[in-house]
Amino acid sequence: MTALHELTVAELSKALRTRTVSSVELARAFLARIEQHQQGLNAFITVLREEALAEAARADARLAAGEEGAVIGVPIAHKDIFCTRGQRTTCGSRMLANFVSPYDATVVERLRAAGAVTVGKTNMDEFAMGSSNETSYFGPVRNPWDPARVPGGSSGGSAAAVAARLAPAATATDTGGSIRQPAALCGVTGLKPTYGRVSRFGMIAFASSLDQGGLITRSAEDSALLLGTMAGFDERDSTSVQLPVPDYCATLEQPLKGLKIGLLKEFFDEGLDPDSAQRIRDGLEVLREQGATLKEVSLPNLPLSGGMLFQSCALRRRALWLSLRESARSAGPVSALAR
């Protein structure tokens, strides 16, 4: 029999529903994997051992009561940028090293309600600003394929955890590549959904007009399963879209015929490493064989996107600074205490 940690979310879900395995057994198996590899990889900032076992026991009770649901009892990890009620949420920073969130992010709340079991909070670049996961206050994350290499970032802990089979899936966030790049460097599936699809409430902001919550998994099927749970309108996020969430799993078996994929000409310039270029071309060939049409397109302003990203961060920092300055000005309680 395949080891439990080698199974995908879809396979684990099936094993749970057929009572081949219990959620508590799964939680134990993945917690043991984490324990075994935490020192070498440093993929986690916080491991939620007792909490996960308690959540798993509740999931088992729901399954025993006959409740249906694809993610009931499935272990997952959350990037430590998502607020988790009553649990430490650090965003990879010393500034938040002892911050215990008073509420759940919408993403966490929805996955929890659907029965997913949180095994821990994954490591990340400090405040999500980095592409190597070397800037975390809690130390760098190692790439499971070669510990001498970086896993990418900022969702490096999520990517390394899924690649090393410490969790079957993990949440992640992407502003300027923070899901897609570590997924590529760790050889796993990364999904940055369309802006507005997943609520940003309780997801610590980097550049609000670009931030989007998403997933690191091992297959498109697993991403479809979990995105269906995470996505949807949330009135607490002012840019959340008011559109129905499609059944992402319904189209998994469809051929790619009729799908048009744009290849950005500017991404294939001389800055692209020849080996990476070959891998991308190999991947595109698979999509073409499946029926997709590939079409080269040009975004002439693409070279400006680096500057754009810096500008958005700077504006965000300035907004934060202004709000801090305002709260410092209305220092009522401080002066009251001074008297």
Place this chain on the structure above:
Amino acid sequence: MSLNRQDIDKIALLARLALTESEVPAYVENLSRIMALVGELERADTSQVEPMAHPLPGQRQRLRADEVTAGDQRELFQRNAPQVEAGLYLVPRVLE
């Protein structure tokens, strides 16, 4: 836009960062490069571009009635503070 040593000294002072003498040249170079990158944006001709509030069509900034919707959770929020008294945060004295 290029920054010089005086600019870096001033920025470090404002940010309350202590830079050693040997770190300054790297900051002069790196911050100048970031400023140049952002400066590139000025090349973009945006005269014919309509401002975009949301990448998806038909999505508008939502407004809601100006009503109190959340209850008082002061006690919950203050659990993160090292010291509180009578509902107030106690902080080290910063003014003499």
